[in-house]
Amino acid sequence: MTDITLETRVRDSFARQTMMQTLDAQLVSIAPGRCVIRAPIVDHLKQQHGAAHAGLAFTLGDTAAGYAALSVMGEETDVMTVEMKINLLSPALGDALEAVGQVMRAGKRLTVVTAEVFALQGETRKSVALLQGTMIPVAQR
Amino acid sequence: MTDITLETRVRDSFARQTMMQTLDAQLVSIAPGRCVIRAPIVDHLKQQHGAAHAGLAFTLGDTAAGYAALSVMGEETDVMTVEMKINLLSPALGDALEAVGQVMRAGKRLTVVTAEVFALQGETRKSVALLQGTMIPVAQR
């Protein structure tokens, strides 16, 4: 698969994820085995302390990891999360969250992925969450 | 802490979580060691296949587990997620998701929790996700 095909394919899938629009998330970059997604930390996605909700960090990390996995799967497949674990390192405070997903091992049946989520504030970039999980190919509809 | 105090305290905290309003989530019940939350599966919270996004199941499960933990902590404390793992059992299709959070062990420093997320469709109730994680008390602001 060429990089252009990959980019088109992931952007199409991303556009179909209404959750990504609700989060105002953007696909920053996609390359074989690596995907970066960014979303602003806005008032309507917070927990009770005013930081971004753990669910936001999870959703961005899981999605970045999922597209990283998809980038190494066959063209006719789509991807689903089997399981994902998140460790929260720091409160997610700042202007935006950036999730970097990476493939650790691409297998025939399963792909193991990690993601790191950073809080961006002005020039600073602080790691706020680590994810590790498993993705599985599914037939495209 | 009386059950009325507990209910008031959790409802207050829940109301401050803007993420819960964005998801149109409702606190169904709270009792010592157990919390139930429900949210409709709506068009703007889906993944690319039309099922609810894994991030929605995670966010509801994590929040139900967090309030279950808070219910067994001291009155002056609040709660944060240390880490959480989710296994997705089935696509989250239906009218709504219901998350049932439970305390498995309340320790002085940490509380171990689980949550199960069900997809509700008409009269049926299907388990779609299992979560297991750790909560920590933090000073209330």
Next chain:
Amino acid sequence: MTDITLETRVRDSFARQTMMQTLDAQLVSIAPGRCVIRAPIVDHLKQQHGAAHAGLAFTLGDTAAGYAALSVMGEETDVMTVEMKINLLSPALGDALEAVGQVMRAGKRLTVVTAEVFALQGETRKSVALLQGTMIPVAQR
């Protein structure tokens, strides 16, 4: 598969796991979707505080969960762990550890399992660890 076939098949596989012999572990029971394993807490399997090593609780829980999964798979298959998470609830002190593995969802491609590990001391039985993970069928050799 009859229960006798299942029992024979699991006992054969268990006997080939030399790790189980090193831990002096015994297969207590096997039934469709559920497996119980027990091992003594002995001096040579401890951590630096004198409790059983987390690795012992993990190994027993993982193995009980694996055989629970195998019990619902086809006769010609064997089973491997995809991923497993353990939360340690209490120090594993006592005479023996007992691991109870259970199938939460048996799928065509993957099986989701949980396990609980108990420390046995005289008449008491205390929960010391919770596990949640994923098993995959593999071709039998």
Next chain:
Amino acid sequence: MTDITLETRVRDSFARQTMMQTLDAQLVSIAPGRCVIRAPIVDHLKQQHGAAHAGLAFTLGDTAAGYAALSVMGEETDVMTVEMKINLLSPALGDALEAVGQVMRAGKRLTVVTAEVFALQGETRKSVALLQGTMIPVAQR
């Protein structure tokens, strides 16, 4: 804490872990935030397919991660595993396993760690497992 103090302290603790002796494990190196442990893959620590048991990879990874965490904690403390997740990437075949534990974030109350486990065979070194978890300081006895 000087590096000599750190090395002495970790070697003393390691020597008290009888499980490490049973596995014939050796402490290869310890430095602030990083610990390497190695153990031979021997006949009595295998699963039913002849590869090293998942429990061996877990035990080595968990222990390397634990000492990495201890290396950044106060001198009077010891360390325990709160929770740990392992993804198995490949069958653990070869002469030995090497676990590399690393601190990802050292907090006041908790330390987040990762570990990678490699199978060593002749000159080759293959990644067979990834771990991500949480360590907690405990009073030294």
